[in-house]
Amino acid sequence: MEKPKVLTHKEFSSVRYFLQWEWILLIIFILVNIMNASFSDNYLKFDGLMRASMIFLDKGFIVFPMALVIIMGDIDISVSSTVALSSVVMATVYNAGVPMGLAILICLGVGALCGLINGILVVKFKELAAVIITLSTMTLYRGIAYIILKNQSAGGFPKWFSELSWGFAWKIPYILIVFVFFAAIFTLVLHKTNFGRYVFAIGNNDIATRFSGINVDHIKIIVFTLVGVMASICAIFLSAKMMSTRPNVASGYELDVIAMVVLGGISTAGGKGKMIGVITAVFLLGFLQYGLGLINVQSQIIIIITGLLLILAVAIPNIQEMIKNFNKKREVNL
Amino acid sequence: MKKVLVMVLALSLVLSLFAGCNKDDAEVTDKEVTTTEKEDAQVHAFIFKNTGNPYGEKQMEGFREAIEKEGHTAILKAPENPTVEDQIVIINELIGQGVDSISITGNDFDALQPALEAAMDAGIKVLSADSAVNPASRMTHINQADPELIGRVEVQAAVEMIGGSGQIAVLSATSQASNQNLWIEWMKTELEEGDYADVELVEVVYGDDLRDKSVAETEALLQKYPDLKCIIAPTTVGIAAAGKVITDKGLIGEVMVTGLGLPSEMAEYIENGACPWMYLWNPLDVGYLSGYTAMALVDGTITGALGDTFSAGKLGDFEVIADGEATQVMLGAPYKFEPSNIEEWKTVY
Numbered sequence: 001m002e003k004p005k006v007l008t009h010k011e012f013s014s015v016r017y018f019l020q021w022e023w024i025l026l027i028i029f030i031l032v033n034i035m036n037a038s039f040s041d042n043y044l045k046f047d048g049l050m051r052a053s054m055i056f057l058d059k060g061f062i063v064f065p066m067a068l069v070i071i072m073g074d075i076d077i078s079v080s081s082t083v084a085l086s087s088v089v090m091a092t093v094y095n096a097g098v099p100m101g102l103a104i105l106i107c108l109g110v111g112a113l114c115g116l117i118n119g120i121l122v123v124k125f126k127e128l129a130a131v132i133i134t135l136s137t138m139t140l141y142r143g144i145a146y147i148i149l150k151n152q153s154a155g156g157f158p159k160w161f162s163e164l165s166w167g168f169a170w171k172i173p174y175i176l177i178v179f180v181f182f183a184a185i186f187t188l189v190l191h192k193t194n195f196g197r198y199v200f201a202i203g204n205n206d207i208a209t210r211f212s213g214i215n216v217d218h219i220k221i222i223v224f225t226l227v228g229v230m231a232s233i234c235a236i237f238l239s240a241k242m243m244s245t246r247p248n249v250a251s252g253y254e255l256d257v258i259a260m261v262v263l264g265g266i267s268t269a270g271g272k273g274k275m276i277g278v279i280t281a282v283f284l285l286g287f288l289q290y291g292l293g294l295i296n297v298q299s300q301i302i303i304i305i306t307g308l309l310l311i312l313a314v315a316i317p318n319i320q321e322m323i324k325n326f327n328k329k330r331e332v333n334l
Numbered sequence: 335m336k337k338v339l340v341m342v343l344a345l346s347l348v349l350s351l352f353a354g355c356n357k358d359d360a361e362v363t364d365k366e367v368t369t370t371e372k373e374d375a376q377v378h379a380f381i382f383k384n385t386g387n388p389y390g391e392k393q394m395e396g397f398r399e400a401i402e403k404e405g406h407t408a409i410l411k412a413p414e415n416p417t418v419e420d421q422i423v424i425i426n427e428l429i430g431q432g433v434d435s436i437s438i439t440g441n442d443f444d445a446l447q448p449a450l451e452a453a454m455d456a457g458i459k460v461l462s463a464d465s466a467v468n469p470a471s472r473m474t475h476i477n478q479a480d481p482e483l484i485g486r487v488e489v490q491a492a493v494e495m496i497g498g499s500g501q502i503a504v505l506s507a508t509s510q511a512s513n514q515n516l517w518i519e520w521m522k523t524e525l526e527e528g529d530y531a532d533v534e535l536v537e538v539v540y541g542d543d544l545r546d547k548s549v550a551e552t553e554a555l556l557q558k559y560p561d562l563k564c565i566i567a568p569t570t571v572g573i574a575a576a577g578k579v580i581t582d583k584g585l586i587g588e589v590m591v592t593g594l595g596l597p598s599e600m601a602e603y604i605e606n607g608a609c610p611w612m613y614l615w616n617p618l619d620v621g622y623l624s625g626y627t628a629m630a631l632v633d634g635t636i637t638g639a640l641g642d643t644f645s646a647g648k649l650g651d652f653e654v655i656a657d658g659e660a661t662q663v664m665l666g667a668p669y670k671f672e673p674s675n676i677e678e679w680k681t682v683y
Contacts, residue, residue: 040431048430051452055426151509151540155444162448242418242445246510251417293427299385299414 021265021316022277028309029284036291043291046171054165054173056286058237059250061179062257063264064186065226067278070261071190071203072223073270074130078118079231080253081141086110087235087245088145091154100158108232114141115228119221138254145247155244165240175237182230187275199223203270259306260285263313285309378628379409379428380621381438383465384416387543389570389596389617390439392683393464396618397437400625400647408625409433416508416543418445425449428458435459435628437476440467443512447471459631461638463624464617465513469660473631473638476624477657478615479668481513484568485520487613487668488593489528492564495590495610499532500563503555505576505593507543507569517568536562541572548575556589567593573612577603597671601680604673611672615665618683623649623665 017023036043043049062079069076090107094100114137121133167174190196198219201209210216234253239245262268263285264278285306292302380397382390394410401408409428413420418441428436429452436453440446440462450460450471463476492502504521506514518538525535536559541548548571555562556579565580567573573595580589581603591609596617603609626646627636636642640661642654654661671679 042431045430051426051429055423153442153445153510166448166452238419241422241448242442243448244442244445246442246445248417248508250419252415289423290427290430293424294430296409296411296427299412299420303414 019320021313022274022280024316025263025265025277025280025284029280029287032284032288032291036287036294039291040294042294049287049290050168050171050173050176052290053176053179053283053286055241056289057173057175057179057282058165058234058241059253059256060260060282060286061182061230061234061237062227062253063260063278063282064182064275065223065230066257067186067261067264067266067273067275068190068199068223069130069227070258070266070268071199071270071273072220073203073206074122074220074224075258076118076134076224076227077131077254077258078114078134078138078141079227079234079257080250081138081145082111082114082228082231083235083238083250083253084145084245084247085114085141086232087239087249088149088154088247090235090239091157091245092148095154095156100161104236107236108229111228111230111232111235112225113228115225115231116221118228119224122224123217123220142247149247151247153244153246155239155242157239157243161240162243163240165237178233178237182233183275183279187279190275195219195222200271203272256285259310263310265313265317267317268314376406376434376629376632377409377431378406378435378625378632379411379433379437380463380624381421381424381428381436382410382412383421383439383441383543385412385414387412387571388599392596392617393439393621393624396616396621396623397625398621399618400622401629403647404629406629416441418442421446422449425453429453429456432456433458434632435461437461437463437624437628438467439464440512441465441508442467442510444468444471445510459628461624461627461631464620465511466657466662467512469658472660474627474636474654475657475660475662476620476627477662477664478513478617478620479665481516482520484594484613484668485517486524488517488566488568489521489524489530491592491611491613492566492590493528493530493533495592496533496563498530501534501536501559501561502564502566503536503559503562504538505548505551505555505565505567505569505572506538506540507572509540511543511569514568521566541567541569541575543569543571545571545575548572549579552576552579556583556585562589564590564592567591567595570594570596570599570614573609574599574603577608580608581606594668595671596683597676597679598681598683600671601676604671604676611670613668613670615668616683619649619665622647623652623663627652627663 086107089110090103093106094103118134118137122130165175198214202216206216238250260281261278264281266273266278289302378401380394382394390412398408398410411424413424421441436458446467447470450467454460460472461474462472464478466475504518506518539551539555541551552575565576567576573591573593576591577600580586580591586606586608592612594614595612600609600612623646630636630644631638635644636654638654638661640654640656643651645651652663654663
């Protein structure tokens, strides 16, 4: 009798390779662009597309660490409140006479602190789900922002500050350059470092990872702190975009960010996903909305279309699984 | 496995068809956009605060009427939620389309400045209507009525309704809404300058122009101040919510409601006595005047400078007047709606 072959790797299959969600996403991305370009002559213009990316990229910064959180099997819904609180603190200290550069550092500090608190609470209260913990800090941070500014807006930032969101370097917006920089760093961290491997390991099996001698709590705290830091970077660009801030700023960003992560193919069950998918999703949603806006589709209908895309993103892996099981069954029956 | 790919492609096609169908909703087609260079085919856009606001819909209707009467194209847009972030997205889409003018009802006085400056840099004429943006962000502003008159008249109405003594409160839109804030300032001035020693303004609350939040804020006011006599709501969403709460709780006659409301929405509460009378201008006219002002700016009839004059169709001639350091166009005085005339107005708007 022939010995069964033991495979150390799955055999490479080009079909399987190109059926990965990231490739499907790329096809959708191209289709969306073809669709947009055929609907409006104004779509395929370099300046217009660059300007559009200037508008939608601010929330894109939170997408990277959020992908890490979701890969670990957790979630952070307090990000929009962290954005509000850190930008409100930045505006308040600037108006109190602190130089703008220092105010920006303070903004980053507030973001990091908000994230750190989330992280510590998540590892200290293991019986509570991260969604509950960040739900309460969401209310807490937003509440503090309201107390500081008393429901008014604050601004008066120096002129150069608006360049962050509205300025170009050789026709490329600064915000896009910064985004690409962070995209590269987070891709390397997730896919090429031990830290990234630990994040996947925690998402696949928290307890086994713990018993392998990896300090799971430590890594969770770092990842949640990263979310806070990136939220405050979003806060800086958002404040520069409006040259002011107010306590109800960025409301609903957490859902947009989570939508981008899920559309990017990060499994909500944890342990699976690629950064490139998430980056594609950011541009896919951004350009889709810009294209639909150019032909003046009503804002409600844009939301519906985005929702349909999300359902597709969540359904595809399940359908793939079903087909796989079906094929296996057929093989057995044969 | 191929099935999956086929399904994705099919779904994408369905999606694109879906998007394609909705092209009819918009007021513009590709052809018209590409011919905007010609004088006879201008594209004028109007951005309101948010969707689902009947007052805003009337403004947009008036704007469209004016623009289409002169044979141009009107684009009417509003974000899902009343936020600056979403209005910036829309402004950018309009820059991308290369429209000739943008008339905007701002969700914030200052925060739209960088976006609207970018629009003006792209050669687009920018004006604000109803709710102003700061002078650096616009070429002129369409003022629906004298803010001083609105503020003072509403306080005088409230004082008359409560017989000269008691607690009153204000239910406003968002805390950043520039027109509401200005009217509230004038209300406070009137309270200080007038002879109202027994009238106390207890609180200004914000319903954010959302129906359920306005209802909740009204209920909170009633609970917090049991002796409250009158609620002034200088916003159409707020006054309707207050009217509903007072009616539902059976407080008609005990707590009065007044302010600015749409006759069609408020007829019920004016007829049942919850709101003895209220004020408003005609939002159709605000939109109509914005339309003619936008066209005059694009034609070069006016530049938004002090003393410019232009003709606004059925509304007659208007002059650009001072608004502090900046300029504005004034529609007229607020109009009083009471039980004797609500019947004829409630079907109009």
